[in-house]
Amino acid sequence: MADDLARTFDVDLFVIGGGSGGVRAARIAAGYGARVQLAEEYRVGGTCVIRGCVPKKLMVYAGRFADEFADAAGFGWSVPTPTFDWRVMKARRDAEVARLEAIYDANLGKAGVTILPERAVIEDAHTVRLVGSGRRVSARFILVAVGAHPVKEPLIPGAELAITSNEVFDLESLPERILVVGGGYIAVEFAGVLAHLGARTTLLHRGDKLLRGFDEEIRDALDTAYAERMDLRLNRTVERLDSSGSGIRVTLDDDTTLEVDQVLTATGRRPNTAGLGLEAVGIEADARGAIPVDAFSQTRVPSIYAVGDVTDRAALTPIAIREGHAFADTVFGGKPWCVDHGLIAxxxxxxxxxxxxxxxxxxxxxxxxxxxxxxxxxxxxxxxxxxxxxxxxxxxxxxxxxxxxxxxxxxxxxxxxxxxxxxxxxxxxxxxxxxxxxxxxxxxxxxxxxxxxxxxxxxxxxxxx
Known part of the structure; x- marks a missing residue:
């Protein structure tokens, strides 16, 4: 470490990934006077802003208007038969996402952070390589904040016919019939949204209840509510997907079939550690691909830290933000603290x-x-x-x-x-x-x-x- 302190680096901090955790860490570190560069190969804002919390919540609002229109009559309102236009909602939603992305860019710029729009990989404990340009940057500290991605079930024949929670935001029209596969919060949220917007929705889960880990009475109440809103199929799995003349034929484990226009799989997410260069510095990801870190988000390599979904501690945007802030305060602000993952609303x-x-x-x-x-x-x-x-x-x-x-x-x-x-x-x-x-x-x-x-x-x- 003494040699590192005497060495001259191009930057004090290099952040790989422009999601919520990486952006917060970069901005706070720069506020302490650190020279910071951030590489993001897609769009600044990460899963939450670009294809997660924000656009999804806007779609939740859109879907709930269906109930509001129906409820209005009981309060004396005469509402003409409402119609929904997916294209209008999509255009407005995408414009809002672009607006927020621009704000993220601007805030980083105001803080003095240099944004590099390309992929970066780790070459050694203090060096990253920009894949597009081939340029190498030396950094006193490297922060990995590359997030995670949705995965499909690779062993299911025809899995390539399905989309994930990433691609659902790119749909140009609302499917008339859709199967959502999964029982976690992502599957539950999208099934609810699509059903409220008017799609004939089937939600299929291999377990006997939705939302494993939640309180049993809450799970029971949600199952009851969803069974009234959509075709809820529990204790079922998908055996195969086949193209058909009218869309996609889904064969289930009980040999029944469904004909749908789209299949959305939401059965899990994995950290984005493949091809990141961890092996070059001796960091071994766990079985799920997550980077092991201590309470202060430090890896086994003292100069390399990781925050957010890539660590698979608690895959929530507010957690990534706090981890990024704690890292910057600890390493650059002289105010060490760590996030308590034991009590999360x-x-x-x-x-x-x-x-x-x-x-x-x-x-x-x-x-x-x-x-x-x-x-x-x-x-x-x-x-x-x-x-x-x-x-x-x-x-x-x-x-x-x-x-x-x-x-x-x-x-x-x-x-x-x-x-x-x-x-x-x-x-x-x-x-x-x-x-x-x-x-x-x-x-x-x-x-x-x-x-x-x-x-x-x-x-x-x-x-x-």
């Missing part, structure tokens, strides 16, 4: 929406033994006039010994917004007594979280809880 933008922080009931019982569970299920106020059959579900899981709230689970309208506010309290270590002494905002759905007084009796293994 998150949302699934399904319809109904889901917001979660902390442990589900089953995990909480394993970790804490005795827990109290507070539960409320109710028809939202809006549905009383709209006539829509929908339910809101809220659960608060409490460690009985300390009275600390260790999990909050919400399914219903604006669950993501609710869980963001609740997440502050839970992160601070709020107790159930703290919730109870908080005055309710009436009439809201969120007030249920501070008015539940009696824990429910649930069945659980003998000797636990």
């Amino acid at each position: 998150t949302a699934v933008f399904s319809t109904p929406e889901i917001g979660v922080i902390g442990h589900n009931e089953d995990v909480a019982r394993r970790l804490f033994g005795a827990v109290d569970v507070y539960r409320s299920s109710f028809r939202p106020m809006k549905a009383t006039l709209s006539g829509r059959e929908e339910r809101v579900l809220m659960k608060v899981v409490v460690d009985r010994a300390s009275d600390r709230v260790v999990g909050v689970h919400v399914l219903g309208h604006d669950a993501g917004e609710i869980i963001q506010a609740v997440g502050i309290a839970v992160t601070m270590g709020a107790t159930k007594a703290d919730f109870d002494r908080t005055i309710a905002v009436h009439p809201t759905a969120g007030e249920e979280l501070v008015t539940m007084r009696s824990p429910v009796v649930t069945k659980h293994p003998v000797g636990v809880g």
